[in-house]
Amino acid sequence: MNNTRSRKWFIEINPNAECFNDFENILKQITSNEDTYAYIKHDKDLKEDGTPKLTHYHVVLDFANARTFQALQKKLVGAHIEQPTNIVACYQYLIHLNDKTKYQYNSNEIISNHLEYVKSQLEKGTKQIFEPDKILDYYYQGIDTFIKFYMVFGAQINPYQSLIRNLIQEINYNNVNEIHAHNYQETIEQLNAIIQDKELWHKWHDTPCNTKGVLFFSSYVPLIK
Numbered sequence: 001m002n003n004t005r006s007r008k009w010f011i012e013i014n015p016n017a018e019c020f021n022d023f024e025n026i027l028k029q030i031t032s033n034e035d036t037y038a039y040i041k042h043d044k045d046l047k048e049d050g051t052p053k054l055t056h057y058h059v060v061l062d063f064a065n066a067r068t069f070q071a072l073q074k075k076l077v078g079a080h081i082e083q084p085t086n087i088v089a090c091y092q093y094l095i096h097l098n099d100k101t102k103y104q105y106n107s108n109e110i111i112s113n114h115l116e117y118v119k120s121q122l123e124k125g126t127k128q129i130f131e132p133d134k135i136l137d138y139y140y141q142g143i144d145t146f147i148k149f150y151m152v153f154g155a156q157i158n159p160y161q162s163l164i165r166n167l168i169q170e171i172n173y174n175n176v177n178e179i180h181a182h183n184y185q186e187t188i189e190q191l192n193a194i195i196q197d198k199e200l201w202h203k204w205h206d207t208p209c210n211t212k213g214v215l216f217f218s219s220y221v222p223l224i225k
Contacts, residue, residue, distance in 0.1 A: 002068070002069055002070040002073075003068060003069070003070065004068065004069045004083060005066040005067065005068050005069075006066055006067070006069075006083045007062065007063045007064070007065065007066050007067070008060075008061070008062055008063070008083070008084060008087040008090075009060075009061040009063075009067070009072060009081060009082070009083060009084070010058070010059070010060055010061075010081075010082050010083075010084040010087075010090040010093075010147070010151070011058070011059040011060075011061065011072075011076060011079050011080065011081050011082070012056060012057070012058055012059075012079065012080040013056060013057040013058075013059060013076070013078075013079045013080075014054065014056045014078075014080070015054050015055065015056065016078065017076075017077065017078030017079050017080075018077040018078040019075075019076045019077050019078055019079055020057075020078070023039075023057065023059070023076060023079070024039075024111075026075050026076060027039070027059070027061075028113075029075075030067075030072075030075055031061070031063070031113065032064070033113070034064035035061070035062065035063045035064055035113075036060070036061075036062040036112065036113065036114045036117060036118065037059065037060070037061055037062075037112060037113055038059070038060045038062075038091065038094065038110055038111070038112035038114075038115075038118045039057050039058065039059040039060070039094075039110070039111055039112070040057065040058055040094045040095065040105060040109050040110045040111070041055060041056075041057055041109070042055065042056055042057065042058060042103075042105070043055040044103040044105075045102065045103060046103070058093065058094055059079075060087070060090045060091055060094065060118075062087060069081060069083070082145060082147055082148070084148065084151055085142055085143055085148050085151065085152060086151050086152055087121075088121050088124050089151035089152060089154075090151060091118055091121035091122060092121070092122055092124075093150070093151060094110055095107055095109070095110070095122070097122060098154035098155065099150075099154050099155040099158075100155065101155055101158065102155075107119055107122055129156075130153040130156035130157055130160075132160055135160070135163070135164060135167060136167070138152075139167070139168065139171065144168065145168065146161075146164055146165050146168060149164050
């Protein structure tokens with residue numbers, strides 16, 4: 001990805017990043033008035049178990065001219081940098097606009113050199129309808145990280161988070177070009193049935209996952225008896 005060039009980038013800066021305490025100055029250094037930067041502090045996010053996440057920042061960079069991943073990586077040392085498929089969804093994610101299950105930040109908390117433009121992006125509709133049986137298709141169309149899935153589909157993917165994360169893991173770490181189609185479809189059918197049945201959903205959701213294996217079909221979809 002080092003040579004990837006793009007005008008649009010989405011960045012997460014956690015406390016362990018070298019640039020954490022100085023990223024605001026860095027943003028000003030690497031942008032001009034023709035570019036747009038926007039960021040927000042997330043200090044009220046919760047983990048799945050309800051415990052607080054560490055304070056972190058989300059940043060949107062929207063350049064007039066393309067920049068390379070490597071150039072940004074050298075400036076924002078330690079930050080998690082992604083090339084998004086939908087820049088409007090990135091602006092909206094700053095305040096969790098499309099996911100009411102997450103803490104709703106106020107748009108006035110966003111800091112930007114073009115704040116009115118950023119707020120105009122919050123008013124646009126972007127979410128596609130999520131079709132679970134097309135997860136593989138989405139992946140090969142370029143929605144190839146969990147955050148990209150979230151940016152495009154929002155809270156629609158919540159029941160499928162484990163499946164998506166581990167599908168991506170299996171492809172990336174095992175260089176799998178074709179996932180076991182039969183097992184994959186069977187998994188989707190199981191999940192769809194579980195989601196429609198509240199009793200099964202709670203039973204499945206409360207079942208501990210075996211996170212040691214990469215084979216997510218068995219690890220993340222416990223058999224319902």
